[in-house]
Amino acid sequence: MSRQSLTTDLHSILNSFLDLIGCDGGSIYTLEKNLQGDDVLVFKAMITRSLGVEAVPTHLRSLVFRLDENSTVGRTGLNREVYNDSVISVQPTADGTVPRQRPRSAIDIAMGYETLNMLSAPLLTPRGDLVGVIQLVNKIPENMETEAVFGEKDERLCGIVSSQAALVIENSMLLVEQENILDGFVNACVTAIEARDPVTSGHSQRVCDLTLNLASAVNREQSGPLGLIHFSETQFRELRYAAMLHDIGKISVKEHILQKEKKLYPWELKEIEMRFKLMKSAYRLEFHGEENQLELGRRLKDLDQAYQTILKANEPTVLPQEVSENILELTKLQVKIDDGEVCCALHAHESQRLCIPRGSLSPEERIEIEKHVSFTYEILKMVPWSRGLEQVPTIAHRHHEKLDRTGYPLKVGGEDIPIQSRMLTIADIYDALTAKDRPYKAAVPLDKALEILESEVKQGKLDGVLFKLFVQSRAYLLTTRSETSGSPKKSGKAA
Numbered sequence: 001m002s003r004q005s006l007t008t009d010l011h012s013i014l015n016s017f018l019d020l021i022g023c024d025g026g027s028i029y030t031l032e033k034n035l036q037g038d039d040v041l042v043f044k045a046m047i048t049r050s051l052g053v054e055a056v057p058t059h060l061r062s063l064v065f066r067l068d069e070n071s072t073v074g075r076t077g078l079n080r081e082v083y084n085d086s087v088i089s090v091q092p093t094a095d096g097t098v099p100r101q102r103p104r105s106a107i108d109i110a111m112g113y114e115t116l117n118m119l120s121a122p123l124l125t126p127r128g129d130l131v132g133v134i135q136l137v138n139k140i141p142e143n144m145e146t147e148a149v150f151g152e153k154d155e156r157l158c159g160i161v162s163s164q165a166a167l168v169i170e171n172s173m174l175l176v177e178q179e180n181i182l183d184g185f186v187n188a189c190v191t192a193i194e195a196r197d198p199v200t201s202g203h204s205q206r207v208c209d210l211t212l213n214l215a216s217a218v219n220r221e222q223s224g225p226l227g228l229i230h231f232s233e234t235q236f237r238e239l240r241y242a243a244m245l246h247d248i249g250k251i252s253v254k255e256h257i258l259q260k261e262k263k264l265y266p267w268e269l270k271e272i273e274m275r276f277k278l279m280k281s282a283y284r285l286e287f288h289g290e291e292n293q294l295e296l297g298r299r300l301k302d303l304d305q306a307y308q309t310i311l312k313a314n315e316p317t318v319l320p321q322e323v324s325e326n327i328l329e330l331t332k333l334q335v336k337i338d339d340g341e342v343c344c345a346l347h348a349h350e351s352q353r354l355c356i357p358r359g360s361l362s363p364e365e366r367i368e369i370e371k372h373v374s375f376t377y378e379i380l381k382m383v384p385w386s387r388g389l390e391q392v393p394t395i396a397h398r399h400h401e402k403l404d405r406t407g408y409p410l411k412v413g414g415e416d417i418p419i420q421s422r423m424l425t426i427a428d429i430y431d432a433l434t435a436k437d438r439p440y441k442a443a444v445p446l447d448k449a450l451e452i453l454e455s456e457v458k459q460g461k462l463d464g465v466l467f468k469l470f471v472q473s474r475a476y477l478l479t480t481r482s483e484t485s486g487s488p489k490k491s492g493k494a495a
Contacts, residue, residue, distance in 0.1 A: 006172040010045035013165045021154050024050050024138040029073050031132050041065045041077055041133055076120040076133045083120040084150050119150040121158045123166040131166045186244050193250055197258050208243035209478050210427035217473035225465050234388035239420050242395035249375030257365050262314045263353045276307050279335040279343050306330055316360035327354045373400050374409050399424040402461040422463040426470055
C-alpha cells in the first residue's frame with residue numbers, strides 16, 4: 001500500500017509543479033541507498049505532457065545518479081542549489097540553426113524528446129534534509145511575446161513549494177521504509193521457523209503463494225457468492241503476512257517432537273535393537289550345542305521377523321490391523337538373560353507408540369504440536385500491526401479450524417472463521433499433502449490431493465465455494481510467485 005501511495009504522491013506533486021510553474025514536463029528523483037550503502041538519486045516519477053507520458057518508462061527505471069558533478073540531477077543534490085539551465089540557446093544563428101550548448105541527454109534520446117531549458121531544484125525538508133530532486137523542463141510561454149525560459153519568479157515558486165513537497169515525500173518514504181522493515185521481520189521469522197524444522201523448509205512461502213493465488217481468483221469473480229467480495233491491496237498484505245507467519249508458534253514446540261519422522265524416536269529404536277541383540281546372544285548361550293542348532297535357528301528367525309514387524313509398524317503410514325495385533329503380542333516376548341533377568345522385546349509405552357493408527361505422533365505429542373496455533377496467536381498479538389493489518393493474528397489463529405467445528409484450537413465454525421482463514425486452510429492442507437521434501441512420507445499426487453480436499457468439503461469441513469474456485473482457477477499451480485493482482489471491478493468488503 002505504501003509503495004503505491006508513494007508513486008501516487010510523486011505523480012500528484014509533479015503535476016502540481018507543472019501547473020504552478022507552467023512547463024511541459026518534469027521528473028522526480030528520490031534519495032536512496034544503493035547496495036554499497038552510498039546515497040544515490042533514483043528515477044521515480046516522470047510526466048511529459050506533449051508525449052502523453054505519465055510514468056517512468058520501463059527502460060528508464062534502472063537509472064540512478066550519484067551525488068556528484070557529472071550530471072545536473074547529481075549536482076543539484078550534491079550542492080542543494082537550484083539550477084536554471086538553458087540547454088539550447090534561444091537565439092538562432094545567421095543561417096537559422098539553433099546551436100546546441102551540449103549533447104542531448106540519454107533520457108532525451110531514449111524518449112525522442114528535445115529539452116530546451118531546465119529548472120533543477122533540491123527537495124529539502126524544513127530541517128534541511130535532502131529527500132530528492134525535481135527537474136522541470138521546457139517552460140511554456142504565457143503569450144506570444146513572452147520568452148519561453150524559466151525566470152527568477154519560477155525559481156522562487158519552486159523553492160517555496162519544494163519544501164512542502166519534500167515533507168509529503170519524506171512521509172511517504174517513511175511508510176515505505178516501515179513496510180520494508182515489517183517485510184524483513186516477517187522473512188526473519190520464517191527463517192527462524194524453518195531453521196527449527198528444516199524438513200518443512202519452503203512450506204510457509206508456498207502456502208502464502210497458494211493463498212494469494214486463491215485471493216486473486218476471488219477478486220476476478222463477478223457473480224455468485226464471491227461476486228461481492230474484493231480484497232484491497234492492504235488486505236492482500238494482511239493475508240500475505242498471516243500466511244507467511246501461520247506456523248510461527250512452532251518455535252514453542254519441543255524440537256524432537258517438531259522433527260519427529262517416525263513413531264519411535266531414533267534413540268528408542270536403537271534401544272530396541274540393542275535388546276534384540278542381547279536376546280539373540282542369550283539364545284546362542286542357551287542353545288549352544290550341535291543338537292540345538294535347529295531350535296536356535298528357529299528362534300533367531302522369529303526374532304528377526306519380530307524386529308521387521310517393529311520396523312514396519314514404525315512407519316508413519318496407516319497401520320494394518322494384523323500388524324497392530326502382532327505388535328501387541330511382542331510385549332509378551334521375553335528371554336532370560338544369563339544373570340537371571342528377563343529381557344522383553346517391547347515395553348508397553350513402545351507398543352503404544354507403534355500402534356499409532358496413522359502418522360507418527362502419539363496423542364500427547366499431537367496435543368503439543370496443536371498448541372503451536374495458540375502460540376502463533378499470542379506471538380502475533382504482541383506485534384503493533386499498522387492500520388489495515390489488525391486481523392493478521394486472527395487469520396493465522398483460525399487456519400486449523402473447520403466449518404463443522406472439528407478443528408482446533410477454538411473449535412469454532414461457520415461465520416466465526418474469516419474467509420481469509422478458510423483460504424489459508426485449503427492452501428495449508430494442499431501443500432502438506434503435495435510437499436516433496438518430507439522424508440517421512442511420499443508426496444501425494446495432485447489429483448489425489450484434490451480428491452482428499454473434496455472429501456473434506458463433502459464432510460462439511462472446508463468451504464466448498466472456495467475449493468471449487470481453487471480447482472477451476474488452477475490456483476494450486478505455483479509456476480510463478482503470486483502477486484496481489486485482481487482487477488478492482490467489484491465493490492464490497494472482504495469478510
